[in-house]
Structure formats: C-alpha cells, structure tokens
Amino acid sequence: MPDDLLAQLAELGAGDVPTKGGRTLAYVYDSGLADVDELARQALGAYCDSNGLDPTAFPSLRRMENDLVGIAADLLDAPPTVVGTVTSGGTESCLLAVQAARDAHPSVERPRVVVPDTVHAAFRKAAHYFGVELVVAPVREDFRADPVATAAAVDEAPDRTVLVVCSAPSYAHGVVDPVTEIAALAAARGIRCHVDACIGGWVLPFAARLGRPVAPWTFAVDGVTSISVDLHKYAYTPKGASLLLHRTPALRRPQYFASADWPGYTMLNSTMQSTRSGGPLAAAWTVVRAIGPQGYDDLVRQTLEGVDALVAGVGGIDGLRVVAAPDSTLVALETDGSCDVFTLADELAGHGWYVQPQMGFAGRPPTLHLTLCAATAPGVPDLLAALAAAVRRAREAGPVAVDPEVAAFVAALEPATLSEEDFDGLLAAAGLAGGGGDLALPERMAEVNALLDAAPPRLREAVLVAFLDRLMRPARGTDPRWSS
Numbered sequence: 223m224p225d226d227l228l229a230q231l232a233e234l235g236a237g238d239v240p241t242k243g244g245r246t247l248a249y250v251y252d253s254g255l256a257d258v259d260e261l262a263r264q265a266l267g268a269y270c271d272s273n274g275l276d277p278t279a280f281p282s283l284r285r286m287e288n289d290l291v292g293i294a295a296d297l298l299d300a301p302p303t304v305v306g307t308v309t310s311g312g313t314e315s316c317l318l319a320v321q322a323a324r325d326a327h328p329s330v331e332r333p334r335v336v337v338p339d340t341v342h343a344a345f346r347k348a349a350h351y352f353g354v355e356l357v358v359a360p361v362r363e364d365f366r367a368d369p370v371a372t373a374a375a376v377d378e379a380p381d382r383t384v385l386v387v388c389s390a391p392s393y394a395h396g397v398v399d400p401v402t403e404i405a406a407l408a409a410a411r412g413i414r415c416h417v418d419a420c421i422g423g424w425v426l427p428f429a430a431r432l433g434r435p436v437a438p439w440t441f442a443v444d445g446v447t448s449i450s451v452d453l454h455k456y457a458y459t460p461k462g463a464s465l466l467l468h469r470t471p472a473l474r475r476p477q478y479f480a481s482a483d484w485p486g487y488t489m490l491n492s493t494m495q496s497t498r499s500g501g502p503l504a505a506a507w508t509v510v511r512a513i514g515p516q517g518y519d520d521l522v523r524q525t526l527e528g529v530d531a532l533v534a535g536v537g538g539i540d541g542l543r544v545v546a547a548p549d550s551t552l553v554a555l556e557t558d559g560s561c562d563v564f565t566l567a568d569e570l571a572g573h574g575w576y577v578q579p580q581m582g583f584a585g586r587p588p589t590l591h592l593t594l595c596a597a598t599a600p601g602v603p604d605l606l607a608a609l610a611a612a613v614r615r616a617r618e619a620g621p622v623a624v625d626p627e628v629a630a631f632v633a634a635l636e637p638a639t640l641s642e643e644d645f646d647g648l649l650a651a652a653g654l655a656g657g658g659g660d661l662a663l664p665e666r667m668a669e670v671n672a673l674l675d676a677a678p679p680r681l682r683e684a685v686l687v688a689f690l691d692r693l694m695r696p697a698r699g700t701d702p703r704w705s706s
C-alpha cells in the first residue's frame with residue numbers, strides 16, 4: 223500500500239512545472255548540487271515531527287535558528303546588537319517587519335508605511351492584513367526607488383509613518399534601490415527602514431566578494447533597521463525558510479507575541495505561526511553549512527555569468543530587450559511591439575522553458591520575468607536560442623490582440639457590482655472555464671493574459687480570485703472508504 227501511494231504521488235507530480243532540469247525560470251531555485259539536495263531531504267524528514275512552538279522543549283531548533291541568524295548577520299554586515307528570526311518565507315518576514323513597525327507605535331492611530339511602487343506585493347498584503355495605510359511613491363525612470371518622492375510621501379504625515387521600505391533588488395525589474403539615501407531620510411525622521419532582500423540577500427554579498435559592483439544595502443548602511451532574506455530562494459534550502467533580522471533587540475520586541483489570557487499554556491510566539499515544523503529550519507541549517515561560503519561564491523559566480531550571457535545575448539535578438547540592466551540574478555524582458563510577451567511565454571513553455579509573464583504596470587508594457595539560478599545559468603545559450611526562435615514564431619503570429627470592444631467592455635466593469643454568474647461568464651469568455659464546472663487552463667495562455675492585462679487592476683484581482691475560488695473545490699468520493 224505505501225508503495226502504491228508514493229507511486230501515486232509521483233504520478234500526480236508529473237503535470238507540475240519541473241523543479242529540476244534547469245529550464246524553470248520562476249518558482250524554483252536549484253543549486254544543481256544533487257548531494258546537497260539529498261542531505262536537505264534527509265534533514266527535512268529527520269526534523270519534520272519536531273515543533274518550533276517552544277525552543278526550550280526543542281533546544282536543537284533554538285540552536286539551529288541562532289546559528290543561521292548568526293551566519294546571516296556576518297553576511298549582512300550586522301552590528302553586534304543584531305537579532306533575528308527564522309520565518310516560513312519571504313511573505314511572513316515582510317508581514318512581520320510591517321507588524322513590528324506598526325506595534326512599536328501603539329499611539330499612532332492610522333499608521334502608514336511608505337514604499338516604492340515596485341515593492342513586492344507582500345507589503346500590500348501586510349497593509350491589508352494589519353490595517354496600515356500603504357503610501358506608494360513612484361520609482362525613477364531607472365525603476366529604482368526615488369528618494370525625493372519617498373521623502374515627499376513621508377513628509378505628508380511623518381508622525382504617522384512607521385516604516386519606509388526599499389528592495390535589494392526588486393522582484394519585477396531586478397534592480398537595487400538607493401538604500402543609502404532612503405535609509406538616511408528615514409533615520410533623519412526617526413522612522414524604521416526595512417530592506418526587502420528576500421530574493422537578493424543571499425546573492426549580493428557574494429557578488430560583492432567576487433568584485434562585482436553592488437550598491438550598499440546591508441546593515442553597513444546607517445538607518446537600515448531590518449532586513450528580510452529568504453533562505454528558500456538563493457540559499458537553495460527547501461521551501462519554508464526565510465530570515466528577518468533587526469538591528470537591535472528593541473526593534474524586534476513588538477514582533478513577539480505572548481498571551482496569558484486563556485486556560486492553556488501561556489502562548490509565546492516569535493512569528494505568525496505557533497506550532498511549526500522544525501523540518502525547513504533543520505534543512506536550511508544543513509544546506510547552508512553543506513554549501514558553505516566558498517560554495518555560495520561558486521554558485522553566485524556561475525549564476526551571474528549566466529546573467530551576463532543572457533543580457534549580452536538578448537542584445538543580439540531583434541525585437542527583444544532587457545528592461546533594466548540587472549543588479550542581481552533577475553532579468554525582465556520586453557518586446558519592441560513586433561510581438562508580445564504573452565505569446566513568447568507560450569512559445570517557450572511549448573519548448574520546455576518556463577518564464578513568468580508580468581502584466582503592464584504604471585503605464586509600462588508587460589514584461590517577461592526570468593529568475594536565473596545556478597542550475598539554469600549553464601543553459602543560457604540554449605535559452606537564448608529558444609528565445610530567438612520564440613520571437614520568430616511570435617512575430618509570424620503577430621501580437622495577440624484583444625478585441626477593442628471586449629477591452630472597452632471589460633474596462634467599464636465595476637468589480638464590486640459583479641455577481642457570481644457574471645464571474646462565471648467572464649471566466650468562460652476568458653477561456654478559463656471548461657464544461658461541467660471543470661476548470662482547465664487552456665493550452666495557450668496568451669489570449670487570457672492579454673485580456674487580463676487589458677483589465678483594470680481591481681477587475682483583474684477580482685476575476686483571478688473568482689478563478690481561484692472555482693479551482694479550489696473539494697474532490698469528494700475519490701476514495702470510496704471515506705464516503706459513506
């Protein structure tokens with residue numbers, strides 16, 4: 223029986239985006255080190271039953287967490303006062319940075335957080351969850367946060383501003399914000415400054431060691447009060463591990479939560495989770511130590527050589543260009559209008575390459591997002607050939623066009639007034655609904671993506687939420703033993 227279930231798991235996974243093989247340029251981070259992967263799986267399994275709820279009951283987990291925070295502290299030029307927490311992922315690290323900043327000022331009635339418009343959507347989620355006003359400052363032409371616009375946004379209500387955020391680098395364009403200027407303006411006003419280095423935090427320090435130009439962004443920068451770094455991205459650890467570091471224990475204090483107001487154990491939590499598996503922490507501890515600083519030097523060198531080759535190669539593909547010279551390992555591509563990025567994404571997927579379309583934003587056209595990692599970098603010559611071929615085929619097909627009448631109809635829709643039947647109709651019209659309530663993604667997503675791109679952001683959100691709602695419906699009766 224167990225054999226059969228594991229075989230079923232393998233069968234279920236066959237339809238997933240490949241996590242290995244070097245052709246998935248979003249979602250997965252692959253070191254290409256099979257022996258490290260094997261170690262990680264063993265560590266994950268060995269600690270999957272332990273519980274991070276109480277570090278006195280599981281001193282092993284406390285030890286591993288403090289070890290990882292200590293390693294990160296060295297990497298991020300932290301002062302001796304630094305403290306940190308292992309969280310479940312980048313989103314949780316960012317949420318906690320906002321929550322701690324908010325709760326450090328209980329007397330501020332309508333707290334606000336100032337972010338560049340390129341900031342990760344996790345901060346919009348934080349604002350939504352925690353009732354904080356998100357004040358969005360436009361970025362500069364080069365896609366980096368604008369210190370002037372940021373200062374202006376802060377100064378509209380400096381007393382209510384509890385946090386200023388910048389990215390190292392931003393997810394969408396892969397460039398590092400001017401952290402020195404932003405942190406200085408925050409510090410001058412006595413406001414916390416968080417650097418979201420979820421995706422770059424385990425790359426940029428090694429890039430700097432390799433002699434690459436890296437603008438200052440760590441705790442070496444005055445005024446930086448907290449930094450988020452995901453381990454499950456470029457530290458290549460299994461999913462479920464990220465770090466949030468604060469410059470001092472006092473800055474972290476409001477992040478901690480205790481409750482004695484119930485008849486059970488006195489709850490004492492450092493993160494949003496309470497019971498949490500020790501597996502991802504143990505696996506992260508194992509992987510970080512197995513790869514080691516020289517190992518990461520090599521992985522980062524390999525990855526950045528791939529980025530250089532990709533940027534140079536894209537320059538030679540007529541019709542395609544890099545949106546911004548990458549500061550790290552993320553590359554955004556756009557077309558010259560002779561073809562469209564959504565068709566390119568389909569063409570690439572048809573040839574086994576998975577890239578992520580990014581919708582148009584703030585008057586800029588849609589782009590393709592490519593996350594390179596150590597295992598994908600050596601494939602860049604093949605990727606460039608695939609990109610060139612995709613552009614040829616996409617040009618032959620012509621840019622995917624949304625019927626202007628449909629676009630006008632969609633643009634006029636008011637999401638709040640739409641009924642479930644309206645959403646059913648919209649999803650069907652978009653090709654996202656099959657017969658009999660069965661939802662299947664169409665083979666080619668270009669038309670769907672073009673339509674979503676034409677939709678106003680609020681409508682796009684509402685349609686996708688309706689889509690997710692219909693995707694996630696229980697499968698009943700699949701195992702007859704459970705249905706009577």
Ligand SMILES: *Cc1c(COP(=O)(O)O)cnc(C)c1O
Nearest residue numbers: 311312313342344393418420421
């Ligand atoms: C990935 C990412 C996040 C969110 O991290 P998750 O691990 O997906 O929750 C936040 N900020 C940046 C810059 C990221 O790249």
